[in-house]
Amino acid sequence: MDQLDLLESQSIYILRQAYRSFKDLVMLWSMGKDSTVLLWLTRKAFFGHVPLPLLHIDAGFKIPQMIEFRDNLARKLRLNLIVGKNIQPIEAKQTFPDGAVSRLECCQLLKTEALKKTLSGEWPRWILDHTTGQYIRQDGGKPFTGVIVGARVDEEASRSKERYFSCRDQHGQWDIADQPPELWDQFNTDFPPGAHVRIHPLLDWTELQIWQYIDKEKIEVVDLYFDQGNGKRYRFLGCWPCTSPVNSTARTAHQIADELAHGQFTKVAERSGRQQDKEDAGSLETLRRGGYM
Secondary structure, three states: OOHHHHHHHHHHHHHHHHHHHOOOEEEEOOOOHHHHHHHHHHHHHOOOOOOOOEEEEOOOOEOHHHHHHHHHHHHHHOOOEEEEOOHHHHHOOOOOOOOOOOHHHHHHHHHHHHHHHHHHOOOOEEEEOOOOOOEEEEOOOOOOOEEEOOOOHHHOHHHHHOOOEEEEOOOOOOOOOOOOOOEOOEOOOOOOOOOEEEEOOOOOOOHHHHHHHHHHHOOOOOHHHOOOOOOEEOOOOOEHHHEOOEEOOOOOHHHHHHHHHHOOOOOOOHHHHEHHHHHOOOHHHHHHHOOOO
């Protein structure tokens, strides 16, 4: 087995462990490369089936191609897709694009709060109806206590403090100092009542390995990652006001992997196009402590 085979095998093992151990389980899907690889691995783990719902937290400012990709793939694979959204600040224009709050405050409102309240069932959810192709509002619902996330250690420093099975409290907050070690693939899946668990099957993957795997498996990803003829592409996807493309002529997963291994991005951070990180280098850890994905 090569390194990609070993990573795939471990991720599939973690996915099956999570499914066996947690009754109310959901997977976050941002339509980015990592969570789309995670979706692919889930289908492999369960023989072509996705036996748990997917959750997209829609901040209202995603690049349109991402939403189009989401809806097309969800219909094609007949995914159980849930969309969560914090409508009030968007309607009230209390967002960063409207000039009302900082980028960090905007993320806290549109992502952290939306995620926490959607997971708890306190806020409405929108469920994709495959008969009509429309999203139907559901007011509340059962809480999800286990959340599968496509986080990777090499993407951002605070993620090195995570475990494959990381405990949050009942409010979704993360106590970094209270993370038991995971030794010899002995994962802790026994948590106290009321605990909320984040599961990270991709934790030890690197950006290069993600693209090598996408190339190897021929995984469909949103075309924003590839140069469309203007010499630019996105390396990291988020909300359009806070995410910038990079200069690159890569048009395939193989070319992106080659850039990462031998080209201009070998010493450039993956999240270099994320404007929040430029304003506050610790912004993601601050958000994650409060319940962010």
